[in-house]
Amino acid sequence: MVVIIDEKTRAIVQGITGAQGSFHTKLMLEYGTKIVAGVTPGKGGTKIYDLPVYDTVEEAQEKHSANASIIFVPAPFAADAALEALENGIKTIVIITEHIPIKDAVNVMAHAKKVGATIIGPNTPGIITPEKSKLGIMPAHIFKFGSIGIVSRSGTLTYEIAASLTRKNLGQSTCLGLGGDPITGLNFIDTLKMFEKDTQTKAVVLIGEIGGNLEELAAEYIMREKYPKPVIAFIAGRSAPPGKRMGHAGAIIMGKAGTAESKIEKFQSAGVKVAEKPGDVAELLAKLAI
Amino acid sequence: MVVIIDEKTRAIVQGITGAQGSFHTKLMLEYGTKIVAGVTPGKGGTKIYDLPVYDTVEEAQEKHSANASIIFVPAPFAADAALEALENGIKTIVIITEHIPIKDAVNVMAHAKKVGATIIGPNTPGIITPEKSKLGIMPAHIFKFGSIGIVSRSGTLTYEIAASLTRKNLGQSTCLGLGGDPITGLNFIDTLKMFEKDTQTKAVVLIGEIGGNLEELAAEYIMREKYPKPVIAFIAGRSAPPGKRMGHAGAIIMGKAGTAESKIEKFQSAGVKVAEKPGDVAELLAKLAI
Amino acid sequence: MKLFEYEAKNILTKYKIPTPNGGLATNLNQTRELTTKLKPPLAIKAQVLVAGRGKAGGILFANSTAEAEKAAEKLLKTQIKGIAVKSVWIEEKIQIKKELYFGITTDRFNQSYIVIASTVGGMEIEEIASKTPEKIIRFLINPHSGFHSFHARQIARKMGYAGNQLSELERIFEGLYRAGMDYDAELIEMNPLVETTDGKFVAADARIIVDDNALFRHQEYKNRLLEGESELTPQEAEAMKNDLAYVKLDGNIGVIGNGAGLVMATLDTIQYYGGKPANFLDIGGGAPAEKIATALKIVLSDPKVKALFVNILGGITRCDEVARGILEAKAKVGTTKPMVIRLVGTNEEEGKRILTEAHIHVLESMEEAAQRVVEISKYGGK
């Protein structure tokens, strides 16, 4: 078993005809992901990589009954696309789009909760189950199938760490980016629960960053629930000054929860080893001898 | 058994300190209704008829755990009051207030549906189970306990017909006003279902009027489901010209469904006797010999 | 409250929905100014709220500026179904490829708003629904989630549009929904929504009915309504000012009652006995004597009224207040028109006493009273 997506996942791509959408559809197809159709309003009836393009998710669903969607639609229209996927019965939605307004994201998450759907992102590199399927934009060659689950709030930093794991022959069960925005579908606790149930996953790497208190809550959860699998954490932003937003809409320190110190301290008191540099994660994992 | 309210119903009055609210609270108390508290924002801490008045339903519920509310709050604030009752766990709400905007009513009904609450009204005289309990503004002395269920879209016309029934010794199990507005909580079908289950009710009087298609839908329901209890209908507005609103926000004929002829025809083809004048209802009932 | 076409079109424009180039004129100068800016052929449309305006001669066409001015001048002197034309809307004629219908109204049974769309437009939606029911698209709006762009696209697709036209309709439909919500419309429709010969979409006519109960949120229209700019009879205007529900009808029996359902049933009963009601007037619940007096004055001021029927079933309304109101009105108006009073319910005895002392006879049965007033209307009073 792996987390959220596998070889049977049948996905549509919303915004398939855009530059990003078409580029990554190609890469996903090459990786083996089962993309069954694309949706771009106004481009219905055309084809791309031999995939049919529809004006509406409704029509795509009538013909393909997909169970996942990956969204590349521009920010002002992305929430509408996500709601469209939700209303048409799609239960796994990856929102790659960044710069979605908070108000729109709140609305999307509320609807997802109501219908019991899983949203990954927005502003995420997506999710990959190495050598099986990917719904995302990550460079696939740096990943390798194995037993480490990775969950992260950041994109390239995940690649950095995943690549260093792969180099040390520490393969990954599933790597998932929560997304860099303040409001995202999944949080660390949701993902820890998934990794707990997943028999393939032997240890979890949690890549956090400054801003918000999702890392603190995850640390409390690990401690409270006596989380049964080893967790290694890395927190970006130790050197960040308060009040300045570091790129990600989420990465801003306001208040004490939110600082790297607060997060690191909480993880350490929950028995979670925290790497000082990205390169240290693989070493800490190697010491676990799993 | 009787419908919706009985002697055990514990109600609060929202808008209890207003002219209408206080006047009818007194009458309801005199009739035996268990009113346990009142709510008027800004009047918290005062008393009326020995009942405590609170600023919020939340506080009233903390102290009294009511299961019903009757709302006399002015139209611009009535939807807020209904949502307040809903969010604080009250499952039976009678909205006496008239002139509530449609958009507000739509919002209230959607929330009621979500939490499984029953809304009577808005713009209703309320509900009475004669000689037991009333949540409403109807003159109680014209009602008498018995076996006829009455459901109506109009107030005084209900009194007119109920009084004529009472005069002929045809008592009522429960009399309920759906409300004269285009958007109301209950419809005729909902109420027919309740009367069907109620062993006290032997026959149903359905008082409709022009506008909308709720009567037509009820007629179809009676025919389709072979409704097991006799139904007598009266439709007000035979003489109304199309396009003119007759007092009730609901009473306007737009399109064919909506005319008195359409409704009468549908009822007759469903085997429902339709009275030509209000006074004829009692006669038609008497002929049933129930 | 029905909005004028020009008001509706101005709202649509605010929501970036294309309408024909045009403008409003109330006199000849404005007409001239307007027509110089517009490209003939033009349509000149009387701004009246009566139904069937077109068939009644309220819409004229002109192939030149001069013709347009003449048409406007003519309309501004005309009455359409008895209503004087105070202003005309002049707009460029559009090249019609197809007429569509798109409207949003309330769905009582589902307690929500509903979109009704059709690839057949230009006539009343009821007519479309009965002539080509298969061409009607109904889309129920979930009140929790609202109407989103993607819903608009789904509807546009079902109407057979694709590509840029789909995207254009998406914007128009979504805009109309927002306009409807923002203005508390119980009905908002574009009929026809025209697909032009060059594949664009234009709302050639628009109708908005604002929920009267929401006018407190739309003061601009409330004021317009009260200022009497709309087409109310003197009685209707007076009733509105006094918060009385009054509707003018064609007969000669004035009717006053408490409760819309009871008053409607009263009209029906009068008709049942062969009489003709002159009006509907509901005094509402718990009216005090002065309000009842005002109601009587309004009904009696209608010269067509030969006899008056007051039908009160006192619940919240007190019969003694009603009796006092009747006497007050009688004294002020000094009417000699015959009255039939039916008065039962709360404080019935006191009400009867007051009227009997003033030599006004009171009946108890609605049927009996109706029969009596019909008789009087036909053969005169006692």
Place this chain on the structure above:
Amino acid sequence: MKLFEYEAKNILTKYKIPTPNGGLATNLNQTRELTTKLKPPLAIKAQVLVAGRGKAGGILFANSTAEAEKAAEKLLKTQIKGIAVKSVWIEEKIQIKKELYFGITTDRFNQSYIVIASTVGGMEIEEIASKTPEKIIRFLINPHSGFHSFHARQIARKMGYAGNQLSELERIFEGLYRAGMDYDAELIEMNPLVETTDGKFVAADARIIVDDNALFRHQEYKNRLLEGESELTPQEAEAMKNDLAYVKLDGNIGVIGNGAGLVMATLDTIQYYGGKPANFLDIGGGAPAEKIATALKIVLSDPKVKALFVNILGGITRCDEVARGILEAKAKVGTTKPMVIRLVGTNEEEGKRILTEAHIHVLESMEEAAQRVVEISKYGGK
């Protein structure tokens, strides 16, 4: 995007939330005009976005019109934490009985908005939360149903208010929620919300941070931001124009990378090895050569920068584009500042080839590169 106090107060006024009588002045004439309309004692507040404005001397008080003019004149010549004061807000001092806090922000874990209220106000909410946690009221807003008047009353009651005060707070809280939603505020707060000695409520200070990602819905602020009216350094302004995420820091090592997390980790690693980053600069994903060149120009234009660290992990971003961008920038700026380049991932070989041919050394390990750049920043390049 942080709004100025005067912008925030103007928004509050639009939502009928009481604020002290006051106005904005950018020069002495405006100051005079304003002060004649206001009743001393007055507060004169520098309109700058820096935190801790009060402690930094940005707020002055005056007991007379003359004093107020002097204070305004003084502030308009001052810099607050290095930021020139371009305008002052002058308002009447209010009689404080109690200082409250009321704000709405986002709750990440619950994916919603949350109200935070307290009967202790006037200091940073974090300070209130740590000093008197028992006085903090948290109210999560259900995104399906929103924030209604009754929620406002529930909060007001929990704050200990009743009667007219409860109704007054209801209006203020509900208004603030609507303002926050309408303006896409990620934070909107009244701090302090003052209960005056006569029992009224006034928002004495207000703070609004508009969600940058929603600025497309608020063109007026987007324009204001781009016009540079806010307090950006030249580098920050240039970065914003070019859609680059740039943050000025205190050190001397310029940093450029792709991806916020990676750039942050780069800064951390530099610090770990004893170096001091001069900035954060994220070129985002898939940047073309020109954008990378612009990024280099921005960082190199900071005179404090002694050495540059470019850290690229190519995913969507192509290493060859990065290499070309570096050469382009070098050619245009003509810099002699030492650079450390770390380049791995998509098209890595081609990128390395381009740079090596231009005699720029490329490293593969982030740690190694960080150590190298720290060394250079301390002891100079080779």
